[in-house]
Amino acid sequence: MSRKLSLRTRRIHRYLGISIGIQFLFWTLGGLYFSWNNMKDVHGKTLVDKAEYNFTFEYNEPVRKLFNVIREPIKSVEAIVVHKDSLLRVATSSKNYLLKLNINQYSVKESLTESQIRDFVESRLKEKIEIKEVNYLTKENISKSHEYREKTLPVYAVTLDHPTNTKVYVHPELAKITSVRNDNWRRFDFLWMLHVMDFETRDHITNWTLRIFSVLGLATIFSGFYLFYLSSPTIRKIKKKITKDS
Template sequence: MKKSKHYITRKLHRYFGVFIGIQFFFWTLGGLYFSWNNMKDVHGKTLLDKTEHTFAFSYDKHVAKLLDTVPEPIENITGIVVNTDSILRVKTIAGLYLLQLNNEQNPISKGLTEKQIKSFVESRLKTNISIRKMEFLDKNDISKDHEYREKPLPVYAVHLEHPTNTNVYVHPHLAKITSVRNDNWRRFDFLWMLHVMDFETRDHITNWILRIFSVLGLVTITSGFYLFYLSLPTIRKIKKRIT
């Protein structure tokens, strides 16, 4: 017996609906969380000032003398404030150097020390929060699904003693806070992973799993519209008259 279009469409809609229904749920749940969440809290801005503090400097004799200590040709220079220190971030063809303007004895370095980073993070906190621990991370410590993925390395992870389990990541060579991660961000990241269906890097939105489920979702919605069309009393009456 030949099956009707109504029967075939209903079966197709039912099975596709069951198959991608869970993903539809996660898409909706993620959308609700993204739209109702405080993005400032997700990015850690409610706990600290992540904005880089810069200053303009002049090429006086003191600065010229410091720049002479840089061993490679210089590409660009940025004046930054770290704690109470005025520092020149010097980028060369071979790497980065930090020149401390108020340290004549040992002005040049390849990066901030652990002690400097601790003071740096404490100076950026909006309230007094204790530091639980610090750890140095390089490329061997960062996996594809690490919360500090695809960011400049090496980095110091500064773990704060706070209910949000906030970690502040500071790049010692850049003398810069490169990332802030907390529980709110981790929930956001998990739901974003389900949203884009990239279970490794979580940032690849053109993956084939998402493409396939998007097409199946379109088929499911279209079949639902078609079922609605076939179920309209007016359409049924017209079909009866024709037959």
């Protein structure tokens, strides 16, 4: 009986190993890459300063007139510096406004232009890097698996002429850098996709594929422990001694 059980367990363990061995390899490679990587580089902090520069402003007559242009309740107001411009980022329930407060220039706009986006990104770079191209992305020309996902749209994708193929994503209506993506991040993202086994959005860790493979992984481990118990000479000696003593 013990021999039959041992052979059956070995067969099960072997097929389980074949089934999830590759996934075990992906989990291990991913874990090594995640733990040995420079997360500042993954998040683009080595090239781009994503911090926002704020200032205090006076609620004077020109500013009051600017606020009067907004005809709906205001949710929040942030004073930010974008390149050389002092702006107020005003959020309402339906849209965002950018109020320009430079000397003798008070105006309301709903988004930055492509030229302003370029200037903004260049002002946030930690070193002089040329801009290769600028693309405007909306819901219509972006997929679920795109590297810029589950974030506010529309957005400008500013590609830097750099060996890391860095792209800086700037929301024109918020005057804000929302993401920085480079080759290091893309490798990280690919391995993370294999790690969580979500091959579409890459962020959904409660998917059934991962659940099933996790259970199979446990079965492989426990079958290995059981095989050790069945085939270990030490265990046999202990069992013999217990039988003899009893």
